Amino acid sequence: MLFYVQGSGKTPYELKATGAGETFYLACSCPAGRKTGKQCKHARALLMGEVTALQEGSGDLVELAKLAAGSSAIAEAMDRPLEKMPHRPPEGASCVKSLYEVGCPLIDATDLTPQYSEEGGDWKVRRLTLHERWRNGNLKKGAAFELTWEEMSGDVVVQADGSLAYENVKPRARPYVVRGKSMQTVTRKKFEDAYDFLIKAMAKRG
Ligand SMILES: [Zn+2]
Structure with missing residues (x-):
């Protein structure tokens, strides 16, 4: 080829x-x-x-x-990633959802299995999780990495009657969140930057 x-x-x-x-x-x-x-x-x-x-x-x-x-x-x-060169998302992948739908050669090249989920509760959440597998093929509990888009942020407060409610709900300035089992959570304003961070974090994985 x-x-x-x-x-x-x-x-x-x-x-x-x-x-x-x-x-x-x-x-x-x-x-x-x-x-x-x-x-x-x-x-x-x-x-x-x-x-x-x-x-x-x-x-x-x-x-x-x-x-x-x-x-x-x-x-x-x-x-040996290229110096200063950010990893660009695959063509057609411009958000967490389309990244999952289009697929990603760099993720496919790892042993991680991608899964996608959406939440539409108090605010929208779109989540791509990457899972390790046990030898028998079952997914390990908890994602090795996670790339999330979260529409809003807010504080959970306990009401006088014991129920929970949100306060200070507002659109997130940095809606893209990258999490991993052995890394600090980072937030990014742009999808491209979050993607780049995710790929670099995956590359650092032992
Ligand atoms: Zn060459």
């Missing part, structure tokens, strides 16, 4: 994917890729889903993610 990435030169570089899983390899025609045989920034970017420089005639990214899943190339790409 071939991919064409516009680099600094006139002609796009050609990346060739061969093998699958442990035998997966992505070779690039750029000088760094040819000379060292090591993973160049183009291969790393492609494996991390950064595809803004991708040219027409390129192969299917979902297919690429499937072939690369479990490979050392993915591990290396996640281990």
Whole structure:
């Protein structure tokens, strides 16, 4: 499978994917890729889903993610993320819900299973959770990571009659919340920034 990435030169570089899983390899025609045989920034970017420089005639990214899943190339790409380069959400994914519907090669390349849920109680909540599985295939309790969009925020207060009510309910300035089992919760104003944080947090996972 071939991919064409516009680099600094006139002609796009050609990346060739061969093998699958442990035998997966992505070779690039750029000088760094040819000379060292090591993973160049183009291969790393492609494996991390950064595809803004991708040219027409390129192969299917979902297919690429499937072939690369479990490979050392993915591990290396996640281990050495491109400096300063944010991970952009897949095309068509502009919110938590569409991210789940469109699917995400970077999430698919992990062993995590995505689930989606919505709440429409006092205010709207849309939640994408990523779960680890036990060996028998059952989902582990509690999500390893969670990307949530929460419309409002408020304080829970106990009324005189013992019932609960909300106070200070207002739209959230930073409605995107990223949580994880072994990380501090962060909030972001924009979906793109929350997505970037989620992917980086996943990459740090041991
Ligand atoms: Zn290259």
